[in-house]
Amino acid sequence: MNAPAYNFAYLDEQTKRMIRRAILKAIAIPGYQVPFASREMPMPYGWGTGGVQVTASVLGPDDVLKVIDQGSDDTTNAVSIRKFFAKTAGVRTTTHTTDATLIQTRHRIPETPLTENQILVYQVPIPEPLRFLEPRETETRRLHALADYGLMHVKLYEDIARHGHIATTYAYPVKVDGRYVMDPSPTPKFDNPKMDDCAALQLFGAGREKRIYAIPPHTRVVSLDFEDHPFEASRTPESCALCRADDTFLDEVITDDKGGRLFVCSDSDHCEKRRGAETAA
Amino acid sequence: MYVAVKGGERAIDNAHKLLAAARRGDPAVPELTLAQISEQLALAVDRVMAEGSLYDRELAALAVKQARGDLIEAIFLVRAYRTTLPRFGASEPIDTGAMQTRRRISAAFKDLPGGQVLGPTFDYTHRLLDTGLAEGGDAPAPATAPAEPTAMPRVTDLLAEDGLIETFPPGDPAAPVGDLTRAPLTFPAGRDLRLQNLARGDEGFLLALGYSTQRGYGRTHPFAGEIRLGEVEVEFMAEEVGFAVPLGRITVTECQMINQFRGSATEPPQFTRGYGLTFGHGERKAMAMALVDRALRARDLGEERKAPAQDEEFVLSHSDNVQATGFVEHLKLPHYVDFQAELGLIRRMRAEIAAGEDARKEAAE
Numbered sequence: 001m002n003a004p005a006y007n008f009a010y011l012d013e014q015t016k017r018m019i020r021r022a023i024l025k026a027i028a029i030p031g032y033q034v035p036f037a038s039r040e041m042p043m044p045y046g047w048g049t050g051g052v053q054v055t056a057s058v059l060g061p062d063d064v065l066k067v068i069d070q071g072s073d074d075t076t077n078a079v080s081i082r083k084f085f086a087k088t089a090g091v092r093t094t095t096h097t098t099d100a101t102l103i104q105t106r107h108r109i110p111e112t113p114l115t116e117n118q119i120l121v122y123q124v125p126i127p128e129p130l131r132f133l134e135p136r137e138t139e140t141r142r143l144h145a146l147a148d149y150g151l152m153h154v155k156l157y158e159d160i161a162r163h164g165h166i167a168t169t170y171a172y173p174v175k176v177d178g179r180y181v182m183d184p185s186p187t188p189k190f191d192n193p194k195m196d197d198c199a200a201l202q203l204f205g206a207g208r209e210k211r212i213y214a215i216p217p218h219t220r221v222v223s224l225d226f227e228d229h230p231f232e233a234s235r236t237p238e239s240c241a242l243c244r245a246d247d248t249f250l251d252e253v254i255t256d257d258k259g260g261r262l263f264v265c266s267d268s269d270h271c272e273k274r275r276g277a278e279t280a281a
Numbered sequence: 282m283y284v285a286v287k288g289g290e291r292a293i294d295n296a297h298k299l300l301a302a303a304r305r306g307d308p309a310v311p312e313l314t315l316a317q318i319s320e321q322l323a324l325a326v327d328r329v330m331a332e333g334s335l336y337d338r339e340l341a342a343l344a345v346k347q348a349r350g351d352l353i354e355a356i357f358l359v360r361a362y363r364t365t366l367p368r369f370g371a372s373e374p375i376d377t378g379a380m381q382t383r384r385r386i387s388a389a390f391k392d393l394p395g396g397q398v399l400g401p402t403f404d405y406t407h408r409l410l411d412t413g414l415a416e417g418g419d420a421p422a423p424a425t426a427p428a429e430p431t432a433m434p435r436v437t438d439l440l441a442e443d444g445l446i447e448t449f450p451p452g453d454p455a456a457p458v459g460d461l462t463r464a465p466l467t468f469p470a471g472r473d474l475r476l477q478n479l480a481r482g483d484e485g486f487l488l489a490l491g492y493s494t495q496r497g498y499g500r501t502h503p504f505a506g507e508i509r510l511g512e513v514e515v516e517f518m519a520e521e522v523g524f525a526v527p528l529g530r531i532t533v534t535e536c537q538m539i540n541q542f543r544g545s546a547t548e549p550p551q552f553t554r555g556y557g558l559t560f561g562h563g564e565r566k567a568m569a570m571a572l573v574d575r576a577l578r579a580r581d582l583g584e585e586r587k588a589p590a591q592d593e594e595f596v597l598s599h600s601d602n603v604q605a606t607g608f609v610e611h612l613k614l615p616h617y618v619d620f621q622a623e624l625g626l627i628r629r630m631r632a633e634i635a636a637g638e639d640a641r642k643e644a645a646e
Contacts, residue, residue, distance in 0.1 A: 012365060035465035040364040044357070045607030047614065070618045077614050079289040107618045125608070136594055138468050163630055169622035188622040208604045210465040236625050252621055266618055 009056040009089040015039055019057035019212070023203060026214035031176030032144070033127050038210040048081055048106060049207030051123035055104050058119060058203070059085065064092045066100035071108035071249065071266035078106070095269050107170075109191040111248050111270040114200035116217055122185045124206035127213065129173045129183040149181050152224065160229055169234070175222045176215055189223065190233045190249045196221040238263040243274035304349050318342040327532075327561025328352055332602065333359030334462070334481050336531050336560050353483075357603045364462065371458040373516040373525050377535045377558075378435050382511035387436050389504045389539055395433030400510060401562075436507040437537045437554065446539065446552040468594050475577055475597065476570075480558060482600030484566040490590040491572030499576045499588030503555065506539035510562055534559050536567035540575050543582065553582060 007013065015037075022036035041049040059065065067082040069075035073095040081104060082093050094100050097112040106123040114120060130140045133151045143151065152173055159167040166172075172189035176182045184192060185204060195202065195215060202215040215221060225231035239246035241262040248270060250263040265271035305312065319326050319342040329341040333356045341359060348354035384400025387393055399405075440446040459474040466474060479487060494501055512532055516525040536557035544550035555575025557567035576590035589595055599605060 006365060010365075012367070014367075035467065037462070037464050039462075040357075040360040040603065042361040044610060045604045046609075046611030047607060049607075070615050074289045075615055076289045076293055079293055083290070083293075106614075107616070125611070137598075138594065164633065165626065165630065167626065169626045170619040186616075186619050188618055190622070208608055234622070234625060236621065249618070250621070251617055252624065266621075 006088060008061075009059050009085065010042070011039065011053065011056045015053075016057040019053055022212045023054065023057065023214065026203070026212050027201070027216050029180075030215055030219050031174075031180030031182040031213060033206075033211040033213045035210055036212050038207045041207065043080070043084070045208035046125060047077060048104070048123040050205030050209075050212070051104050051106070051121050051207075052081060052084070052205070053207055054121045054203050054205035054212060055085065055102060056089075058121075059089055059091060059102060061089070061091065063101045064094050064099055066094050066097065066103045066269075067105075068103065068108060068110070068267075068269075069106040070251070071110075072268040074268060096273075097267075097269050107186050107188075108249070108266060109187055109194045111265070111267040112273075113194075114198060116199045118200040120198075120200050120202045122187075122202065122204045124183065124185045124204045124209075124211070126171075127183055127204065127206040127209050127211040129171075129181050144180060147179065152181060156224060156226070160226070166225070166229065166231075172231075173224050175224060177219050178222075181224070182213060182215075182221075188235075188249055189231075190235045192221070192223045192231070193233050236263060240265045240271060243271045243278070245271070245274060304347070313346055315339055315342040315346065318345050324562060325350070325352060325355075327559070327563055328484060328566070329355045329359055330561050331559040331563050331566065332356045332481055332483065333363065335359050335363040353602050353606050357606070360603055368460075368463070370517065371460075372528065373518060375513045375515060375531075375533070377509065377513055377533065378433075378438065380433070380509060380511040380513050380533075380535075382433055382509050384510040385433060385507065386509075387505070387507045389436060389506050393436060393439065395431055402564075433509075435509075435537065437539065440506075440539070440552065444549075444551070447554060449554075466597060468597075469580070470593060470597060472574075472578070472581075475593070476556065476558075476574060478597045478600055479570045479573055482570070483602035483605065484563070484569065486600050486602065486605075487569040487573050488565060490576070490596060491569035493588065494572050494576050494590045499579065499586075499591040500541075501538075501553075501555065501572065501575045502541035503538045503572055503575065504540070505568065506537045508534070508536045508564060508567065510534045510564070532561050534561065534563050534567045536564070536571040538568075538571040538575055553578070 018037055022034045026032065026034045038050065039053060041052055043049060043052065055065070065082065065085055066073065067078045069078035072078065085091055086093055097103065097110040101117060102119050102121065103110065104121040104123065109120065128137070128140050130143055130151060133155055134140050134143065143149070156166050159165065168189070170188045171183055171186045172192055173181050174184055174192060174195065184195060197218050197220065198215065199217055201217055204213045206212070223231040236250045236252065238250055240248060240250060242264050245265055249266045251266045252261055252263055254261050319338050322345065325345050326338055326341045329344055329352060330336055330338065333341065333344070335341070340362065341355070344355035344358040345352070347358060382398060384402060385395065385398045387397065437446055441448050459471055459477065461474050461477055466478065470478070493499070510532070512530045514530055515528045517528050519526045538555035540553045540555055542550040542552045553575065555571040557570030557574065559566045559570070573590055573596060576588070577593055577596060579586045579591040580593070586592065
């Protein structure tokens with residue numbers, strides 16, 4: 001039997017070059033979905049294969065990697081991906097946002113503002129913001145080419161007409177650099193403003209759908225809205241039971257079967273840091 | 282609560298240990314060897330090789346063992362290994378006309394050059410559970426006859442000689458061979474990429490789609506022109522020596538469907554083709570593939586397209602079971618950030634409606 005042997009960060013160098021070319025193109029055309037020859041990864045499609053391929057392609061031996069899922073470093077899939085890179089690339093890993101040079105995320109943007117020395121890699125399930133309005137790829141590509149986003153505006157308008165609100169709470173569509181409408185991945189819309197003028201490079205990888213897109217540092221990212229219904233970065237109006245923060249995105253934890261519940265920061269590193277500062281003071 | 286507390290890492294390690302123990306099962310029962318899987322669960326190994334796109338019986342048997350018999354999981358294991366292998370190039374086209382056949386049947390002609398050869402098939406077995414098999418024991422020796430090396434031309438080639446079936450222009454040998462594992466699939470896709478996609482596609486998905494064409498959703502009036510199973514030589518053009526060198530022999534199953542004829546103002550009526558090919562012995566898959574290939578040719582043939590099996594984007598985007606299983610099963614991953622956002626909105630909307638009702642009641646009183 002031929003015993004398998006694997007390269008640094010799993011992917012072979014040829015594949016990494018192909019992915020880096022796609023990333024460069026994505027950076028050159030902010031918000032545009034670049035098709036790339038996504039590989040089968042040793043974890044299932046839908047579990048972050050796009051993000052993992054992007055991370056594997058930009059990761060160097062000196063990088064410090066942080067992986068979060070739902071804002072937390074200790075979520076099972078975040079643990080699994082962190083271990084994957086610790087094993088295949090031998091890079092240093094961290095849970096501290098400020099120590100990381102590369103952060104791979106699923107569904108959240110860290111509460112701590114990112115810097116120009118950092119790259120944020122998003123795992124993306126469905127990269128096409130128009131997909132649930134138009135299932136055909138041939139058609140959505142044409143709509144993007146023509147910057148024809150009427151469908152999306154009508155959808156948002158119909159939400160307001162029906163519910164009094166835009167009924168999209170996550171994966172809330174944004175317009176990047178005044179041109180492409182982009183899916184921010186299923187992050188809560190609370191996180192959308194963090195994408196705008198962000199100092200870090202933001203890369204998005206969709207493995208199963210074979211697309212990469214990017215937001216270069218300090219790019220204008222605007223959440224779609226209407227003048228009379230401006231975008232609102234909503235959060236649960238509670239404060240964290242652990243660190244008492246009242247400006248972070250919260251997870252709701254059900255504590256008993258009698259309606260008891262408490263709220264804690266979804267960003268576990270941010271929460272711990274605040275609690276650490278408290279004890280020190 | 283499996284994430285709100287620390288310990289995800291230890292939980293994963295322990296889950297893996299438990300899985301390994303569950304895979305082994307009762308240690309008092311002898312462990313399966315790869316040779317046993319390869320020999321006695323041969324069709325499972327064939328399916329894993331076909332949909333895993335890697336012709337290696339030993340690795341496929343290992344994958345079946347590691348996956349505890351879950352074939353889609355085994356296919357996934359093989360794919361994830363295959364993708365790391367370097368590509369040297371594309372082989373020369375295999376010649377199934379020169380196949381050493383173990384089975385060859387045609388439903389279109391009663392007899393034909395080379396004859397009908399039933400081979401190892403379930404087809405005419407009565408599906409009665411064989412309790413004797415539970416006991417084990419030696420299988421009866423197969424019947425033998427002296428080998429008669431007779432040519433076994435393909436049925437479609439015989440029909441093509443008379444111009445009764447559409448011919449395909451011989452492919453340009455210098456043209457690059459499409460490979461959807463190396464370049465993202467775009468639409469419309471060429472037939473080479475469509476066939477590659479179907480060859481890797483899930484047997485169950487293609488079976489259901491092929492079946493749907495038989496029930497009127499994109500009907501193509503198929504005849505099983507020929508199904509053949511056997512060994513073919515794989516050759517690779519070696520630039521250094523300037524000729525094709527044999528790499529080895531592989532087992533394949535080929536199905537050529539002969540479909541509804543059509544004609545136009547300029548062309549007399551002809552039968553059309555649907556093609557299916559799998560690694561190993563995979564008749565059901567090869568036949569389903571041939572039906573779906575033909576259905577997908579609707580646009581090329583100027584037919585009306587309204588059934589799912591004729592919809593290229595629909596079929597090619599959903600045929601891959603490794604992609605499908607990953608995305609369906611990713612719903613197991615935590616989604617509570619998104620759910621929290623939805624929860625917040627629905628609570629707010631319900632509160633607004635309740636407030637509206639209260640206001641109406643007050644106004645009425």
